[in-house]
Amino acid sequence: MDRLTSMHVFVRAAELGSFAAAAEALGISPQMVAKHVAWLEARLGATLLNRTTRRQSLSDIGRSYYERCKAVLAEAEAADMVALEMKATPSGTLKVNAPVTFGATALAPFITRYLRQYPDTQIDLTLSDAIIDPLEGGFEVVIRIGELADSSLIAWPLRPWKLIACASPAYLAQEGVPQTPADLARHACLVYGAWSSAQPCRWRFQKAGKTEEVRPAGRFRANDWKALLHAAVEGYGVTLGPVDVLQAEINAGRLVQVLPDYEGPARPMHVLVPPGRRQTVKIRSFVNAVSEAFAPPCPVAQKKASPLSIS
CATH class of the missing domain: 1.10.10.10 (Winged helix-like DNA-binding domain superfamily/Winged helix DNA-binding domain)
Incomplete structure (x- = not known):
């Protein structure tokens, strides 16, 4: 029996x-x-x-x-x-939290493709650069850029959030093309974030294992990167922004990458789910799709190992 x-x-x-x-x-x-x-x-x-x-x-x-x-x-x-x-086929509403620039420029097009593939799903996306408690906010999936603090969140690595420096052809024709990061000191820079004299902005570049740091200065700074992108296209200076967004502007000829021989700043990026949350098909499906769409260039060890395989 x-x-x-x-x-x-x-x-x-x-x-x-x-x-x-x-x-x-x-x-x-x-x-x-x-x-x-x-x-x-x-x-x-x-x-x-x-x-x-x-x-x-x-x-x-x-x-x-x-x-x-x-x-x-x-x-x-x-x-x-x-x-x-x-x-089963994913269905129902999924609450997702992501950083503002990544969410609006890279994640949003991915989500529309995901919704087209799974017509029974709905995505409730909240964009915020603040570190939130997913359980308190009711979020089922969170995407974070930057080093992860020690926590119980289950994390899967995504490709790094890479930044490159760009300016418009008109600006470079008038002001010259910087050859080294130190040259940026004499250029108008478009700075992201609310920086102060006590905590100045720093742009870091690497070449041949050596790091070079510059403190950018300029007449225009903003906490929304789309505003800086507009200013860069209009010829108001050099901006440091995500390659995922700037590549389209470069391909269209509206911007030119400067310092192409240097590696710009890169920050780790992860997709996370709260611990103890039941791994429903909609969560597994979305995490799988995000991990595939934004896969790191080579295998990366997980920050936190998942108790349930979602690969």
Whole structure:
């Protein structure tokens, strides 16, 4: 006999108080219920149910065995549900949080493609550069740029968020092309963020393993990178921005990369899910798709290993 089936029959007989009641609930004969229980007792070499013509009761061993059987059957059912969900089509609303520039420029086009592929899904996207608590905000998936603080969040690495320096052809024709990061000191720079004299902005570049740092200065700074992009295209200076966005402007001839022999700043990027959240098919599907669309150039060790494979 199948052990899980016999366990299920035994549990129902113990809960319903008689073989006849268990047989009716399970759609089998009372004799078959008795066979399943007898098979378990023979296998264990112990009496599980004390039976008389009028009543039955669990033995001491049977009472402990009953509790363990319930746990085993619950785990088996959960395993079946995971397998069924993995074959299912994603559906429902997924709450996602992402940084502003990445979310508006790179993630948004990905999401429209994802929604086209899975018409039963809805994405509720919130963009914020602040570090949020996903559980408090009710977010199921979070994308973060920068080093991860030690936390219980489950993380998968994405490709680094790379920055390059660009300016318009007209600006470079008038002001000259910088050959080294130090040359940027005499150029108008378009600075992202609210920097102060106590915490000045620093642009770091690398070449041949050597890091060079410059403190950019200019007449225009903003906390929205799209404003800086507009200013760069209009010829107001050199900007440092994400290659994912700037490449389209470079291809169109509106901007030119400067310092192409140097590696610009690069920050790690991860997709995360809160710990303990059930890995539903919509979460697995979205994380898989994000990991594939923004895959790192080579295998990278995970910051936090997931207890459930989603690959």
